[in-house]
Amino acid sequence: MSWLDDSDDLDGDFEDFDESSIRSRPNPKANRPRTKRRPAHEDAQIGRVLGVDRGRYSVMLDEGTETERMVTTTRARDLKRMQIVTGDQARVVGDVSGDDGTLGRIVGIVERSSLLRRSADDTDQVERVIVANADQMLIVVAAADPEPRARLVDRYLVAALDAGVRPLLVVTKTDLADPTAFLAHFDGLGLEVFTSAQDVMPIDRIGAALVGHSTVFVGHSGVGKSTLVNALVPSAGRATGHVNQVTGRGRHTSSSTVSLRYESALGTGWVIDTPGVRSFGLGHVDxxxxxxxxxxxxxxxxxxxxxxxxxxxxxxxxxxxxxxxxxxxxxxxxxxxxxxxxxxxxxxxxxxxxxx
Known part of the structure; x- marks a missing residue:
């Protein structure tokens, strides 16, 4: 059984979109109304959005070629109501040289293959888009400190199934507790599970599962997600934290979602690290x-x-x-x-x- 079966029910939400699709209203202060015909930007280059920081998007152009480069961009004014997220394939115009001090402009995004979302809580119908175009979700839990929460993992699984994304499960800190009883909760799902041995993670096995995929990492704060990301991508430099011994809660260390390239002798893939969450609303799920x-x-x-x-x-x-x-x-x-x-x-x- 494939986790991706019947995952193409996207209701046409992810069709190619660019600023030429916007109908502009006339500006009464101008001498003449703005034309409704917007530029098609046929010369736009397509690149992967790796992250966003204060309204600036980091976009990789010519991925995997000798001219691969990182370009800093902003979004076109007409796209201000559109969520552009990590993983999007963006259409970029303007200065795309990647030189210091230059700024390109995102004028549209390519049709998305998947969209992983959550709501703030179950009563909130407003979606929080986490990542676009991921095809795997790596759920990271700790065997103890903090205690694993099966219901939270269930919510991750529901969100993954709703998005048509294949879930994987990693259990850390097995030197502190035996995860067998916890893992029995997920019998029958066909999940690929990775567990540590004496708190040593099977990095090579996990890495092999990442090759050729775009994998979003999710997990409760304090479970060791950032430590795992740093082990897989040594240049990542993601901040790590500890669990509060009084509250039993982990401290948020990753403050933004970012794409990082995983490289090994077997090939490459994309690791998408997300901030740790303590809740995962399902207000948007079908x-x-x-x-x-x-x-x-x-x-x-x-x-x-x-x-x-x-x-x-x-x-x-x-x-x-x-x-x-x-x-x-x-x-x-x-x-x-x-x-x-x-x-x-x-x-x-x-x-x-x-x-x-």
């Missing part, structure tokens, strides 16, 4: 995308009545009936349990939303 990621179960669920929740108490649910008739294998039963747990996470969100 629950249908969760079921779609469980391909074989989704096929059975086609026989469910309209509006079926697929939860354990759902009447006439084809999934539950298949399980009762013994038609699901042991693996299938484990995957059904995982699906219902993730759907319950989303259902709990809906119950806590005002007006629902």
């Amino acid at each position: 629950p249908a995308n969760i079921l779609a990621a469980f391909t074989e179960l989704a096929a059975i669920a086609e026989n469910c009545p309209r509006g079926c929740t697929h939860l354990a108490d759902a009447p006439d649910c084809a999934l539950i009936e298949a399980a009762e008739r013994g038609e699901l294998s042991e693996t299938g039963l484990a995957r059904l349990d995982s699906l219902q747990r993730l759907l319950q996470t989303f259902a709990d969100k809906a119950e806590n939303t005002p007006g629902r």
